[in-house]
Amino acid sequence: MLISEIFYSLQGEGELTGVPSVFVRTSGCNLRCNWCDTMYASWEPDGTQMSLDEILLKVDSFPARHCVLTGGEPMVAAEIHALAIALKARGKHITIETATTVPPKGIACDLASLSPKLSNSAPDQRLPDAWRRKHDKLRRQPPIIQQWIDHYPYQLKFVITSAADLNEIDLLLHEVNRTIPPVKILLMPEGTSAQTIRGRDETLVDLCKRYGYRYCDRLHVNLFGHSRGT
Secondary structure, three states: OEEEEEEEEEOOOOOOOOOEEEEEEEOOOOOOOOOOOOHHHOOOOOOEEOOHHHHHHHHHOOOOOEEEEEOOOHHHOOOHHHHHHHHHHOOOEEEEEEOOOOOOOOOOOOEEEEOOOOHHHOOOOOOOHHHHHHHHHHOOOHHHHHHHHHHOOEEEEEEEOOOOHHHHHHHHHHHHOOOOOHHHEEEEEOOOOHHHHHHOHHHHHHHHHHHOOEEOOOHHHHHHOOOOOO
């Protein structure tokens, strides 16, 4: 597997915020989000080819029970199912952070962190038209979201740039056609600096109070800034 990085830190987003966790970041992604904060694992994927045993040895070197499979898009990694099975056999709690463009196909997972991409993710002119069309076609997959929700504990995490994004979320939730408690829907401010994130707080706090959704901060950005291995 092409691995961008494996590191030990605190979970910075979602229901498990603050929990010490080992992060296995695969390299490679089938989307090209304009505001992507891990370009080195998506737009320009780099990393090291590692065998399953090498990955597990690195994970075992850290004391955490919680393990996060992230990317890029971890679900496009060739041996992701085998890795998840091996981690589960070691007693790990597995969070999979996915954009919900790939069905789970029975993967071992304790928390599906689902982050469907809204139109605010559309790539700009840095990419050719073919990539922009591919991104727009792939990013929105209600039937795949249904599969994740039906089979795993989950959280639905949306990157928000403005209050207008809520109309798009409402439409997507209608198409998913599942009973989703508002507390399972997390609104996360887009931004890679504490200043940008704090600048969106007023809007997101108001939206969460209005709809009963959960505010999702970015703890790692507040603690460490926008840096790799955090």
